[in-house]
Amino acid sequence: MSDEQTCQRCGETVELEKEDFELFERMHPDCFHFAFEHDLTKPGIGADENCGDDACPVGA
Numbered sequence: 013m014s015d016e017q018t019c020q021r022c023g024e025t026v027e028l029e030k031e032d033f034e035l036f037e038r039m040h041p042d043c044f045h046f047a048f049e050h051d052l053t054k055p056g057i058g059a060d061e062n063c064g065d066d067a068c069p070v071g072a
């Protein structure tokens with residue numbers, strides 16, 4: 013058994029505690045944000061635009 017954690021969205025290794033990794037649906041926190049939260053308030057927003065969410069990694 014490998015304990016390597018792979019992001020379900022981008023396929024890269026995720027360096028997080030297992031609990032946190034599960035919390036983010038087996039993704040990076042940023043990938044989780046783009047997958048579920050980024051366009052909630054602004055549908056159709058681009059990946060390079062800040063969506064206004066505190067967790068948004070864009071333009072921080």
Ligand SMILES: [Zn+2]
Nearest residue numbers: 019022040043
């Ligand atoms: Zn990822």
Ligand SMILES: [Zn+2]
Nearest residue numbers: 050063065068
């Ligand atoms: Zn965002």
